[in-house]
Amino acid sequence: MSRWQRLFESNERLFWALHSAGWAGFAIIYYVGSFLHDVRPIWVFIILLNAYAGWLLTIPLRYLYRWARKQPPLKMIFTVIAACYGVALLWTVVKNVNYWEIYKHGYRPEAWYMYFSSTINSLIMIGCWSGVYFGIKNFQMLQKEKQNALKATTMAHQAHIKMLRYQLNPHFLFNTLNAISTLVLLKENDTAEAMVSRLSDFLRYSLDNDPIKKVPLGQEIKALRLYLEIERVRFDDRLDVSWDIDDSCEYALVPSMILQPIIENAIKHAISKMEQGGKIEISARTFGNDLLLDVADNGPGADIQKGQLSRENGVGLVNIKERLNSLYHRNFAFSIEHNKPSGVRVRIRIPYEVKDA
Structure with missing residues (x-):
């Protein structure tokens, strides 16, 4: 069995691989998009901090969504929306703290609520993470159902052949x-x-x-x-x-x-x-x-x-x-x-x- 087969057959390894690759991709895209803004190492460090914060904050969502998928539809939708908004808000605060305290060397914004600004961008990113998570889970569920149906068909087929022989x-x-x-x-x-x-x-x-x-x-x-x-x-x-x-x-x-x-x-x-x-x-x-x-x-x-x-x-x-x-x-x-x-x-x-x- 190849390394890639072992990766895709283990949900645990697959999650960590895709989770890490996704946030690494976010950091690369963010850096390329802001290349003309600043190319100093301090800006690269801020991008890595933000990506690492997103990597950490979305880990609990995996376990929360695992529980939510077993709930009634309305309760699941409410849980997902509330979790997305809460994590997006927290990630926004972390990103703004990194920006003001590290990149701006402690320069304070004019008002405290500026720490909560740009929440919509964070919400879009967390929403994309959640969409990918549920998409992969639903795909895995469909594949498992297909495998079970194929296995049942194969067993019935073999039983039919044996019945004919005997x-x-x-x-x-x-x-x-x-x-x-x-x-x-x-x-x-x-x-x-x-x-x-x-x-x-x-x-x-x-x-x-x-x-x-x-x-x-x-x-x-x-x-x-x-x-x-x-x-x-x-x-x-x-x-x-x-x-x-x-x-x-x-x-x-x-x-x-x-x-x-x-x-x-x-x-x-x-x-x-x-x-x-x-x-x-x-x-x-x-x-x-x-x-x-x-x-x-x-x-x-x-x-x-x-x-x-x-x-x-x-x-x-x-x-x-x-x-x-x-x-x-x-x-x-x-x-x-x-x-x-x-x-x-x-x-x-x-x-x-x-x-x-």
């Missing part, structure tokens, strides 16, 4: 547990144990990875292989999977568990409907600055309207599109097409990103 169809889990139960009844304990182990690894992966973060595609592929090995116990030779993953895609970052609902959808609506089983093809390649993911099956197909499936009560594919929109905004593509000669093909295009070393 809203997985329990159909897979129920079928897997039923398959394990069947294997136990058939006393195929080794197969049941292996299936439990794979299910445990798959669930651990799905829960351990933060839905907000992205994972390398190679890691995602390992989890998908676990999932497909579990499903292969149920379908045996009826489930054929083909992989075509380019080497350049292994470290490409993708949203965790982004392909699993697509493959689950293909197994549920394609493979399970075919007596002889079917085939699922999974591919990944790069094209320019994009990563292209493709999942296709050779099942009986589906009714696709305007790039969307017309099935009812399906949330898996809808959630994928919403997650992609939340993570990439408009910089992505998600399409559902008819596969040739039969089946459904789902295509995803996202920016090609690689985790920094």
Whole structure:
């Protein structure tokens, strides 16, 4: 964090910096404005004394205004006006004393009230100081409100993404547990144990990875292989999977568990409907600055309207599109097409990103 960032993030340091800079600026401007009047060191000394007096007298205003800002509007306005006038009057007396007693070497004005003359000039200066103080405070308050609103929006956005990721169809889990139960009844304990182990690894992966973060595609592929090995116990030779993953895609970052609902959808609506089983093809390649993911099956197909499936009560594919929109905004593509000669093909295009070393 730079020195300037630390300065603006601390209200205490910011006040003293601006307070001192403001009065130093007053002294410089006052000297330049009166340069033709007198250039002797005694006049410079008077200007510095007046600026220092203003610096001291306006410090209590900070604490008084801090209290006034918590009061009702009318009371706050009255307090500010009274405080401005009181400090301006006191500063005027100090400036006149400096002028008559030091600059004029003790020469007295004709009347005592001359010590209170030129109050209007002091009042303008104190009023400007007060205006700057309230302006900065109001600006800081607005910025804080914007930050709080942005933080709340970000938290809601992240919660939405997590909800979408964890809203997985329990159909897979129920079928897997039923398959394990069947294997136990058939006393195929080794197969049941292996299936439990794979299910445990798959669930651990799905829960351990933060839905907000992205994972390398190679890691995602390992989890998908676990999932497909579990499903292969149920379908045996009826489930054929083909992989075509380019080497350049292994470290490409993708949203965790982004392909699993697509493959689950293909197994549920394609493979399970075919007596002889079917085939699922999974591919990944790069094209320019994009990563292209493709999942296709050779099942009986589906009714696709305007790039969307017309099935009812399906949330898996809808959630994928919403997650992609939340993570990439408009910089992505998600399409559902008819596969040739039969089946459904789902295509995803996202920016090609690689985790920094």
